[in-house]
Amino acid sequence: MNHPARLALCTWRDVEAYLETSRFILLPIGSTEQHGPNGIIGTDHVTAEAIALGIGDKIAALVAPTINVGMAAHHMAFPGTMTLRAETLIAVIGDCVRSLYAHGFRGFGFVNGHGGNTATGRAAMSGLREELPDAVIKWAHWWEAPGIGSTARELFGNREGQHATPSEVSMTMALYPNEVKTVDGPLDIESCRPRGIPGSVEFRKLYPDGRMGSDPSLATVAHGQRFLQLAIDGLAPKAAEIAAQVAPST
Amino acid sequence: MNHPARLALCTWRDVEAYLETSRFILLPIGSTEQHGPNGIIGTDHVTAEAIALGIGDKIAALVAPTINVGMAAHHMAFPGTMTLRAETLIAVIGDCVRSLYAHGFRGFGFVNGHGGNTATGRAAMSGLREELPDAVIKWAHWWEAPGIGSTARELFGNREGQHATPSEVSMTMALYPNEVKTVDGPLDIESCRPRGIPGSVEFRKLYPDGRMGSDPSLATVAHGQRFLQLAIDGLAPKAAEIAAQVAPST
């Protein structure tokens, strides 16, 4: 590979050369939202970005700049959370895909770090697929990669939970080992057991410190390294498959 | 300072604590667009981010995640460029400011890395100022920081140009020393002397390799370090002034 995975670090001539061999690109999409007592606000975008770059390195695919702010309205009762309206995120996803399509890209693999983005992401992709019928547009969450779920159960049992999970917090620790924030555990997971995702005011009542049934006191740098690798290795074949599907004819 | 400058690396409790002492935040905004023969596509967002983080460190201010894709329609004839429509960028800027405002932020300092964003940014801010009358919303380009212009003239004379300039390319080299791309110089600056910014098709005719009157063969890591420092030092007082203006009453 004679180009970096990050599109941002390429020259336009690098991209021109890349398009002769591949018409596939990865697009990390995350969120900027509270992640419990020791999870960082950027958890969902720093993990999505790291995993997408890992896949890009592994299969020699380009990675577009990360969409850092997503749909996090329900976390807005916690300071620091940022959110787009659904219409805005649909427009952002559309403009990004249309820009890249104009250059010849035909395979688009979103690497998603935040469950709350999925509904709006699917809404956006539904329209794009009709507008650009020869494009292949796919969406993957890192936590659906093979091995992630079983490893989380193995390491954390029923303390993985649904938001501010030890697995995602571990990954951010692996990415920013100098910024590790600790919290004394074990944390009570009963008081914040998942009971749906209501509006933000109600959300904070149900989940007072932002966790949903998780115990992020279990997070460690080492666990994070393992999860990052699992996510990269697990999603790379899927990405390679799209890349093959839209490969330029020779 | 007991919090990192990057909002993304804070917990929500860090932000809660921050808001008791400051209601100011920096928002880097860049672009993803061609930057000539050896400039990287992410030039405008990596520089805006680095400078904003530098200011944040210097004055202990938070820095929101970077808006990586801006208004770059006129660069779309070069592969890899990404652009939002004006309506989309107005919506993105609005949603970001409204989210932060909801938590109590009142001072918003955009650190801009791309001249093409300014018109749309100003259009967005004009509406926001009426919608949120007690907010102070400001916009600064790094190249307007005191000392930048004179240093560029000193180092590059009339070879600084207007796009894909040696100063911005130098900064990206300083930020990514392992990704430095060289181009043999001196480059002819007459054939691409600035003659306005037309639509993308015409743009590429006027500026065949993407430069506008610049000679980025002059870029070096050392120059880049100097420009980054000048931008940070030059804009920090302006940021501190807004922060003081909106400081929480005690």
Add this chain to the structure above:
Amino acid sequence: MNHPARLALCTWRDVEAYLETSRFILLPIGSTEQHGPNGIIGTDHVTAEAIALGIGDKIAALVAPTINVGMAAHHMAFPGTMTLRAETLIAVIGDCVRSLYAHGFRGFGFVNGHGGNTATGRAAMSGLREELPDAVIKWAHWWEAPGIGSTARELFGNREGQHATPSEVSMTMALYPNEVKTVDGPLDIESCRPRGIPGSVEFRKLYPDGRMGSDPSLATVAHGQRFLQLAIDGLAPKAAEIAAQVAPST
């Protein structure tokens, strides 16, 4: 109950009286899209409407007029399919909820007949929950009602499939016994086994007669009556729970 379940059949004074005892309303939402060789194009809205009215009768709740056209872009390669853009459906859902909220309704139970609506519906609800924080807004598919899945397996085994299923076609037969359309079976379910939901052109290639892994030759009026009853009985408690949650204080 001295009012009909259908809001459309009430006078405004009926609604005024209803609001003194309940602030809950059901909103059926469906689609107008191909449903395979013998399934009718209105399958998803006629079933959603019938089930919502059944629940309304059972728990004495009002039912708003049905949203007949939803998100069916991926079915557009089959004549007769109609679709809204995601932005349009978000606006429609928002305007409907806002109208009813203005009269004092606080509990909104969407009864959905089409999986393709869910992403956009969730995107819409996410914004509405922040805009109307004291509203409870929920979304239910009829096929998630307890008993539906097991009954489908019992009756159809692996021939239930994912689109144009014998269960939904049965329900339309029960609702329109004079319009029953037959198709000779058994139908080959291997050639149309579910392989994702791509854009419409690709969709028709993967699923040439519109079915996704289903054998609707198994559909009967009697099965339909059973599924309708299961859906009504299965979702009614959920609806009653929301109604109780938002009941007017006395």
Add this chain to the structure above:
Amino acid sequence: MNHPARLALCTWRDVEAYLETSRFILLPIGSTEQHGPNGIIGTDHVTAEAIALGIGDKIAALVAPTINVGMAAHHMAFPGTMTLRAETLIAVIGDCVRSLYAHGFRGFGFVNGHGGNTATGRAAMSGLREELPDAVIKWAHWWEAPGIGSTARELFGNREGQHATPSEVSMTMALYPNEVKTVDGPLDIESCRPRGIPGSVEFRKLYPDGRMGSDPSLATVAHGQRFLQLAIDGLAPKAAEIAAQVAPST
């Protein structure tokens, strides 16, 4: 005719066959709004639907699903009224027409049950006619059908009025004879004589029980049957004319 008039009850193959013989479709559009002391909230959509289906049966034309909620902002001071914003209704009408146009439909006959829809409907059609220049898009109110006006005068004299009229209330009685709501008459028509259509707050002051100069105590099932037939017979030739104009060439 080997297909039902309701598009919703067709299979996609029925529509495919229909398009070989006709490129015309009827689109009922109504409203969900108060209709005085004994008129039902769905009056405008149940009548538009019934009349469109009657025309469809008579001239063997397809009828799209009804747009149930229209422009009723001025009725919002009466509980149960629902309204779309003008921008939303323009989008809904546009998406419906575009979907059907994509399948080959070229004649679009809106059958309107609510005067308040007309302005927005015309605004929508104006744009669609330029976007789809080979489409014929027409709009008809049932009350403009020949014979309706004279019959209303004959039966009700100056007690027909402008909203919650005995003619429209009669039609809903004919359609839902089990839901007939009576009101003791004669009703005073002077206190609610039509004095324009202001905003909703003012509207309720001018028209305290929702009627505009009408006496719906005169409504009967038999009158309703007569009006429905007049509307169907009166509008059918107009619909047949459009159908002929856009008939597929053979």
Add this chain to the structure above:
Amino acid sequence: MNHPARLALCTWRDVEAYLETSRFILLPIGSTEQHGPNGIIGTDHVTAEAIALGIGDKIAALVAPTINVGMAAHHMAFPGTMTLRAETLIAVIGDCVRSLYAHGFRGFGFVNGHGGNTATGRAAMSGLREELPDAVIKWAHWWEAPGIGSTARELFGNREGQHATPSEVSMTMALYPNEVKTVDGPLDIESCRPRGIPGSVEFRKLYPDGRMGSDPSLATVAHGQRFLQLAIDGLAPKAAEIAAQVAPST
């Protein structure tokens, strides 16, 4: 009256003083579209403006700047026609009314010069009346002023027609006597007799020189002066009535 009728010619202090005595303003709205062989493209906005200013002078009311471009999509097959999309005109009308409302204006009298604006204008006003419930927003066409219709019949008989009429062309001649364009008459009115307003392509086929059943060869400066005066005198009482209705309490 110590202020000019044109808002544009007032200082802000004039407006401040005006608002102490009146909260009413006239808003001329026209179109920029073909007006037959000798009618000018600005007919509808120059007449609306002149009539509004005449009313303003007569009743000492302010007149906002004219909305010069309206809804003229169906005239687009004739060079020089300009049109807004319906959504755009709704936004323009809304922004203008909201701006003036913010200063204390409560009565808004649109003086319309183009029938094609009415649908979109009504759609816009419907929403504004709910958004600004204490505002009185009215719409008047000049040709509905008492005396206009009878005078046109008296002068032109059945040669008045519906578009590019001798009455409106006369008014533009009276306003711009140095720009009078003549056309030899009598013009054939049968070949262009009004047969509806289709899309622009069809429109030009039905009305090849832009007239709809009119004979503008009959237009004269003197007739125009008469029509202008009739329109001003006829609409002024209506305007005065709104002004009185919203007059500031003293």
Add this chain to the structure above:
Amino acid sequence: MNHPARLALCTWRDVEAYLETSRFILLPIGSTEQHGPNGIIGTDHVTAEAIALGIGDKIAALVAPTINVGMAAHHMAFPGTMTLRAETLIAVIGDCVRSLYAHGFRGFGFVNGHGGNTATGRAAMSGLREELPDAVIKWAHWWEAPGIGSTARELFGNREGQHATPSEVSMTMALYPNEVKTVDGPLDIESCRPRGIPGSVEFRKLYPDGRMGSDPSLATVAHGQRFLQLAIDGLAPKAAEIAAQVAPST
């Protein structure tokens, strides 16, 4: 020249003939906003219109109707100011350009009278240039015409200021000599020296009578005539250049 400069005063056949010789049109764009103690609210649109018409006369170019209301949110604390939202103005500019482009116009020269329009105007043009790649779309402020700046300095020294300037007020006096409003001078320019353009509330605090560092007591009719002529003569060559660039091939 056998056509008037004002498009509004042409027939469609005049425009048809014009397009055979020129594909260029001027579009005046102004604002409706306070202009200090003796400046009129329409200053920016009456000057833009007059200058555009002057250029049109000089180079035989057509001039479209003026966009009278622009972006003036920051002046909204002064009665009489009107403003569009940025999204609305982008739509208006787009619809106007698209309409004219449809007739064959390819050169579009905006003549701007208000600095506050520029950001939004540029945002609009950026998108239009990509949508209509063979169009040349330019924007000019009258105050950038050669000779304006030096003359203002010569006549008014440091009392020209930035808003409600003696130069623009002079021009409106020249255009409306019967409406000249005087103010006793010299006015204090220190108390209102330009300190940025904040939101409207803050704006009025900084600039209590609406002036920004200007002394419009110096304005006279004679000065206004001189500035108008300078602006026309200064911008005409630029307009002629675009006209030549897009001239129809012969």
